[in-house]
Amino acid sequence: MFGTSGVRGRFGDTITPEFAASLGHALAACNYGRIVIGRDARTTSPLLADAASAALRGAGVDVVRAGRVSTPSLARGVSLTNADAGLMVTASHNPPTDNGFKLWSPSGQAFNESRRDAVEGALEAGDEITAPWDAVGRETTTPDLTESHVNNLCDAVDIDGDVSVVVDIGNGMGGATVDALLELGCEVQTLNATPDGRFPGRPSEPTAETCSTLCSVVEATDADLGIAHDGDADRMMAVDETGSFIGGDELLALFGREVVADGERVAAPLNTSLLVDDELASQGAPLTRTKVGDVFVAEATQDDDVVFGGEPSGAWIWPDETLCPDGPLAACKLVELVEQRGSLATQRSDLASYPLRRTSLEVEQKRDIMDGVSSALLKQYDATAVSTLDGVRVEHDDGWFLVRASGTQPLIRLTAEARSEKQADSLLETARDVVEETERK
Structure with a gap:
């Protein structure tokens, strides 16, 4: 659910006030006792921030409202407000129809994999924590984080x-x-x-x-x-x-x-x-x-x-x-x-310039396709030329290409670079062909 930069999607589909409330309950279940919430300028951000705040306070978590801020201002503000975590309501560079959430630790770093996994597990469990009437969380505002x-x-x-x-x-x-x-x-x-x-x-x-x-x-x-x-x-x-x-x-x-x-x-x-x-x-x-x-x-x-x-x-x-x-x-x-x-x-x-090609393919089952792409490329190339650190990167004598699933969208991203325009185009087509062939199977 959470990609490398939070979770985002079209408002009304994956991103709803109900999801914001569920996320609030999940953070409470993970024992975050004080959370600072910021939001961007999207028209749907205020209501999503409100929904998350209400759920958090209902679960006994104190909330610090930062209002409308940039993501780096909010990330820096986690430690400044003595919060256990930061919740930013934003879809970053996505179109205005979308929205989402980014989670930040007191160090100013985005939630790492273990933190994300814990929140996802709590979301899947679906437990709604309700504090006693005299133990609900407080909501305060923070001085200007900007x-x-x-x-x-x-x-x-x-x-x-x-x-x-x-x-x-x-x-x-x-x-x-x-x-x-x-x-x-x-x-x-x-x-x-x-x-x-x-x-x-x-x-x-x-x-x-x-x-x-x-x-x-x-x-x-x-x-x-x-x-x-x-x-x-x-x-x-x-x-x-x-x-x-x-x-x-x-x-x-x-x-x-x-x-x-x-x-x-x-x-x-x-x-x-x-x-x-x-x-x-x-x-x-x-x-x-x-x-x-x-x-x-x-x-x-x-x-x-x-x-x-x-x-x-x-x-x-x-x-x-x-x-x-x-x-x-x-x-x-x-x-x-x-x-x-x-x-x-x-x-x-004075910077060197190598032909670099980047494109994306819209797909329905990106994880399944990536599994097939990985198998196909590992069979086609020597193991020393293939890295599966993130997606599949294949090294050539005069260039490389990378096939990788987007962390936030239904896309597979292709990148190719070489010493010549012709070879860069050829490597990109090789990457495209293996994805399309896998998708047809």
Whole structure:
């Protein structure tokens, strides 16, 4: 039920007020005695937060209401409010029809597998805990978690303010980025700055296609860079001063090579480009590959010699600051990088470029199909060329491909990379063929 980034789905189908209440009872059954609840700007988020809060209090759990906040603000706020867990009502970068829940531990890290399994078990048991009338939980409100977050951001970077930034909030919860950059003295222009869960300005997920307006504005002005967030601001993507969208693998390489020293490591998932390996190798640093999902990257960053973790989708983790993907922190770190190192376009110019292909196939039985794909590829290739850490990754002499089930949607994601355009296309077709052949059986 819970994927690598919580549970989400279409409101009224998988996500309902009844489910929110059941989740509240499950958390109570797992002995979480104090929970802080935040929500994004979606139209259905207030009622889902209300339903969860009512069930929790009815089970004797104290609830701290954080109101409308970003996911990283809420994740940071678990320890700040002395809560045992954080519950964020959000569907992140999904469309406005969807909603969902993310769970956070006091360390600021998303619930790990054992915590998720315990909550799922309690949900399946379906027990509804009802406290005596004189032992129901209390509901209080917390001081502004966004203000605290902004203070953390300003302390985390060294910016003199001589940078011009266009920030596309995407009608979501990324206002902390604007507040922090203004506090640091930057010149800031905003796009889609009003929180609106219908996402009228652009789709919630920040991609090259959805950020075309941001690219145009940055290109037409003297801005040094552009920043874009998703609906709950755990993601950050960017545009250089020429108006060109920066790929997630490029950002990972730029952030990684800036922070890493000889012998230190960076953590990133299996679907990360070879260009990141190249850039880190130039610094004497290896890349540690993880399962796909920010929770797995966060777990890897807890090793003493791992100084940064990221995902090409836009999740960035500096473990010395926080174990949650923090879009506003990433935005401030990127502005700091521009001020200290100069033009983003110039910084990108020396990055290697390998043809990388990504696509998704909509399927009905993704787990069954993945079982068949795994069996087929293990028979087809030498065992040393196949990794089943997360999905199935197959290494070739001149490239690789990855077949992996989405953690939150009925999709199988395909990724292929090679030294040439032709080989990248060929590897992607190989991956597609094995999925489609398995689906026909």
